[in-house]
Amino acid sequence: MKAEIITIGNELLETGHVDLNSTFLGEHLTVLGASVTRATTVPDAPKLISEALKSAIDKAEVVVVTGGLGPTGDDRTKQAIARALGRKLVLDEDVLAAVRAHFEKRGLPMPESNLSQAMMPEGARAIGNRLGTAPGLLLKQGETLVFILPGVPAEMRAMFESYVGPYLEGRGLRRLTEARLVRTTGLPESVLSERIGRIAKRLARVEVAYLPKATGVDIRITGRGETLRKARVAAESAQERLANELGDCVYARGDESLEQVVGYLLAMKGKTVSVAESCTGGRLGWTLTRMPGSSDYFVGGIIAYSNDLKKRLLGVKAGILKQHGAVSAETARAMAGGVRTRTRSDYGIGVTGIAGPGGGSEERPVGLVYIAVSGPRGEKAREFRLAGGRDSVRKQACQSALDMLRRVLLNLPADPVTSQE
Amino acid sequence: MKAEIITIGNELLETGHVDLNSTFLGEHLTVLGASVTRATTVPDAPKLISEALKSAIDKAEVVVVTGGLGPTGDDRTKQAIARALGRKLVLDEDVLAAVRAHFEKRGLPMPESNLSQAMMPEGARAIGNRLGTAPGLLLKQGETLVFILPGVPAEMRAMFESYVGPYLEGRGLRRLTEARLVRTTGLPESVLSERIGRIAKRLARVEVAYLPKATGVDIRITGRGETLRKARVAAESAQERLANELGDCVYARGDESLEQVVGYLLAMKGKTVSVAESCTGGRLGWTLTRMPGSSDYFVGGIIAYSNDLKKRLLGVKAGILKQHGAVSAETARAMAGGVRTRTRSDYGIGVTGIAGPGGGSEERPVGLVYIAVSGPRGEKAREFRLAGGRDSVRKQACQSALDMLRRVLLNLPADPVTSQE
Numbered sequence: 031m032k033a034e035i036i037t038i039g040n041e042l043l044e045t046g047h048v049d050l051n052s053t054f055l056g057e058h059l060t061v062l063g064a065s066v067t068r069a070t071t072v073p074d075a076p077k078l079i080s081e082a083l084k085s086a087i088d089k090a091e092v093v094v095v096t097g098g099l100g101p102t103g104d105d106r107t108k109q110a111i112a113r114a115l116g117r118k119l120v121l122d123e124d125v126l127a128a129v130r131a132h133f134e135k136r137g138l139p140m141p142e143s144n145l146s147q148a149m150m151p152e153g154a155r156a157i158g159n160r161l162g163t164a165p166g167l168l169l170k171q172g173e174t175l176v177f178i179l180p181g182v183p184a185e186m187r188a189m190f191e192s193y194v195g196p197y198l199e200g201r202g203l204r205r206l207t208e209a210r211l212v213r214t215t216g217l218p219e220s221v222l223s224e225r226i227g228r229i230a231k232r233l234a235r236v237e238v239a240y241l242p243k244a245t246g247v248d249i250r251i252t253g254r255g256e257t258l259r260k261a262r263v264a265a266e267s268a269q270e271r272l273a274n275e276l277g278d279c280v281y282a283r284g285d286e287s288l289e290q291v292v293g294y295l296l297a298m299k300g301k302t303v304s305v306a307e308s309c310t311g312g313r314l315g316w317t318l319t320r321m322p323g324s325s326d327y328f329v330g331g332i333i334a335y336s337n338d339l340k341k342r343l344l345g346v347k348a349g350i351l352k353q354h355g356a357v358s359a360e361t362a363r364a365m366a367g368g369v370r371t372r373t374r375s376d377y378g379i380g381v382t383g384i385a386g387p388g389g390g391s392e393e394r395p396v397g398l399v400y401i402a403v404s405g406p407r408g409e410k411a412r413e414f415r416l417a418g419g420r421d422s423v424r425k426q427a428c429q430s431a432l433d434m435l436r437r438v439l440l441n442l443p444a445d446p447v448t449s450q451e
Numbered sequence: 452m453k454a455e456i457i458t459i460g461n462e463l464l465e466t467g468h469v470d471l472n473s474t475f476l477g478e479h480l481t482v483l484g485a486s487v488t489r490a491t492t493v494p495d496a497p498k499l500i501s502e503a504l505k506s507a508i509d510k511a512e513v514v515v516v517t518g519g520l521g522p523t524g525d526d527r528t529k530q531a532i533a534r535a536l537g538r539k540l541v542l543d544e545d546v547l548a549a550v551r552a553h554f555e556k557r558g559l560p561m562p563e564s565n566l567s568q569a570m571m572p573e574g575a576r577a578i579g580n581r582l583g584t585a586p587g588l589l590l591k592q593g594e595t596l597v598f599i600l601p602g603v604p605a606e607m608r609a610m611f612e613s614y615v616g617p618y619l620e621g622r623g624l625r626r627l628t629e630a631r632l633v634r635t636t637g638l639p640e641s642v643l644s645e646r647i648g649r650i651a652k653r654l655a656r657v658e659v660a661y662l663p664k665a666t667g668v669d670i671r672i673t674g675r676g677e678t679l680r681k682a683r684v685a686a687e688s689a690q691e692r693l694a695n696e697l698g699d700c701v702y703a704r705g706d707e708s709l710e711q712v713v714g715y716l717l718a719m720k721g722k723t724v725s726v727a728e729s730c731t732g733g734r735l736g737w738t739l740t741r742m743p744g745s746s747d748y749f750v751g752g753i754i755a756y757s758n759d760l761k762k763r764l765l766g767v768k769a770g771i772l773k774q775h776g777a778v779s780a781e782t783a784r785a786m787a788g789g790v791r792t793r794t795r796s797d798y799g800i801g802v803t804g805i806a807g808p809g810g811g812s813e814e815r816p817v818g819l820v821y822i823a824v825s826g827p828r829g830e831k832a833r834e835f836r837l838a839g840g841r842d843s844v845r846k847q848a849c850q851s852a853l854d855m856l857r858r859v860l861l862n863l864p865a866d867p868v869t870s871q872e
Contacts, residue, residue, distance in 0.1 A: 307733070335736075387743050
């Protein structure tokens with residue numbers, strides 16, 4: 031069953047209003063088993079609304095429209111729809127009674143402008159709105175079902191969940207897809223796709239998508255089948271297969287974040303961690319404490335932005351800073367060891383680098399970051415050369431630091447294996 | 452000039468990925484003076500991409516397409532475009548050299564799959580991408596300009612700002628609106644709108660919008676006029692008027708962040724700051740170091756998540772913790788004073804609170820946060836009761852801490868004035 035979404039509103043196209051309704055509807059229609067082939071956003075202009083609607087009805091069996099049902103003058107959805115479908119607007123007495131009741135309940139007179147909310151295209155069925163005054167509409171045009179819902183996200187969601195979803199299930203729409211995730215970090219999309227691209231193509235009943243972010247690549251696996259159970263089996267066996275193929279760059283088979291995974295590992299082993307941050311300025315500590323309950327394994331840290339503090343608070347020797355520089359593997363090691371000793375944690379992480387945009391040179395460019403992990407069985411340090419702007423470099427440095435700790439906790443090699451030999 | 456936007460990606464229609472690119476492009480094209488008549492989202496399906504592109508070229512003078520330029524198999528934008536426009540894909544040697552250089556700089560071999568990034572539809576001009584490997588494209592089809600940009604938001608934005616915008620201005624697109632911002636923190640939208648609502652309604656040629664966020668309310672003023680100069684004058688005089696009316700809850704008349712404002716003030720006065728963080732876990736340090744050059748005024752800090760570290764690294768006396776508790780004004784003061792002394796900074800900020808979801812009680816609920824600023828002229832502490840989830844509480848705590856420091860640096864009263872009496 032093909033579905034299209036139309037969202038209406040000047041604010042969505044002009045002033046930075048994010049269109050969360052399309053996102054919600056796309057996800058929920060997909061889960062219900064529809065194939066969402068297009069989402070269109072148009073301004074509050076009758077001609078453009080009408081064109082979008084005709085085009086959607088032409089191509090899809092289900093069209094969900096949101097926005098433009100309020101009483102104010104910029105809301106022209108119903109007129110545009112009536113015109114597009116060659117129907118008259120007629121007063122619906124039941125809807126009028128419901129709108130009146132909404133105001134009476136609040137002890138307010140009904141403003142004249144709300145009368146228009148009771149005008150419905152001929153043949154339309156009203157969909158009740160328990161959160162606001164604007165009712166929704168359901169119309170059948172040829173073989174296409176058209177649902178028209180208010181643009182206020184909470185109202186739209188409630189009406190979708192209490193009416194549109196059940197209605198479509200009643201029409202025999204069945205969920206026949208199941209999604210699974212494999213999350214990776216440390217290797218670029220191109221390396222991952224070389225590793226699993228061929229296998230992914232040969233997997234039956236499964237679609238594989240790469241979702242690259244600065245901090246890693248998520249791989250989304252969508253299984254399909256004649257039944258939901260078959261879809262799930264397809265998704266899960268593909269997930270297993272691909273995750274195994276990808277090896278130790280996989281940190282989660284699910285939607286856990288890397289800081290969650292590291293947190294689980296630390297908690298499971300009853301170990302604690304502390305951080306010594308230079309270029310990340312506190313971000314690593316903040317990331318490690320995003321999870322509730324992180325005080326079980328995170329004790330604290332030292333943000334040593336200046337060299338003076340690296341010496342005084344972390345005990346980095348002046349000789350190391352002088353000989354190797356503040357941005358060096360040696361300094362990262364000394365920071366990691368220093369914070370571990372001072373906070374009496376089991377593990378210490380040290381991060382030092384050049385986040386930019388200034389401070390780089392030919393030899394030591396922006397994006398050069400050294401990270402060290404100090405633990406009961408010694409220290410490991412790695413050099414990273416990260417691309418992107420200041421924010422991105424700092425974000426990637428944190429992710430790399432967490433991944434180094436994960437590797438230490440799991441006894442994996444410090445670097446992800448980049449070839450399959 | 453009519454403009455259309457096309458965003459491409461299964462994730463936008465199926466899995467709850469919010470389409471921020473449409474929002475960004477709509478807003479920026481509008482500001483440039485274009486009339487955005489439609490935004491369309493389609494999955495990574497060549498036929499649907501091709502249909503959307505043809506329809507957009509048919510109706511608009513400018514079409515901006517994002518997504519589907521990566522090297523992996525699910526990226527079919529360029530093939531679909533070439534086919535829709537009846538053009539061949541040819542190898543662009545300059546682009547190939549740029550992609551190669553991107554990998555060489557990082558000491559990596561270029562994967563075979565990245566070759567496809569150098570294939571361009573005949574007659575297309577490449578748009579450089581300094582943040583990634585996928586170049587953008589500019590094509591002319593009849594009277595329509597088609598810009599094709601990567602879907603990664605940071606790359607897309609950088610390319611729009613450094614190329615698409617200037618190019619369209621060069622083509623004579625004229626802006627007749629001018630936006631100005633007034634940024635506030637510490638007071639809710641309802642208080643602000645009571646204060647300026649009536650005045651805002653009476654302002655000529657100006658629209659005023661409230662943009663509430665957890666960390667404060669931005670007020671966006673859009674001036675209109677027959678010329679850009681008139682629009683600017685309208686926006687600026689309204690900005691002046693409203694900012695004066697709002698008083699000291701205004702931290703910026705422009706798009707500066709609060710950390711930028713605090714950074715300017717510290718740099719101007721030649722003063723330094725350090726942080727002692729408990730519930731914020733490093734976020735305050737990270738926020739203060741988001742600005743390049745922050746090492747001029749930020750020296751570092753101590754993340755004291757455990758009580759033990761509050762005592763050992765910050766010198767908070769056991770008696771204070773015992774008598775008042777870790778979440779108290781007294782502990783915040785001791786943390787602020789402690790980090791100031793230990794880092795030898797001019798100002799120290801201490802933050803302690805209950806970020807939740809656990810750890811709260813009737814008397815000391817989740818969201819209770821104490822913040823103290825210690826400086827050459829003594830200490831100030833305030834209690835906050837913040838609403839929202841863990842992430843939101845921590846974000847608001849940082850914003851409140853920065854605002855307390857701003858108020859100290861500007862000799863303002865510790866609390867924003869809540870009434871106009």
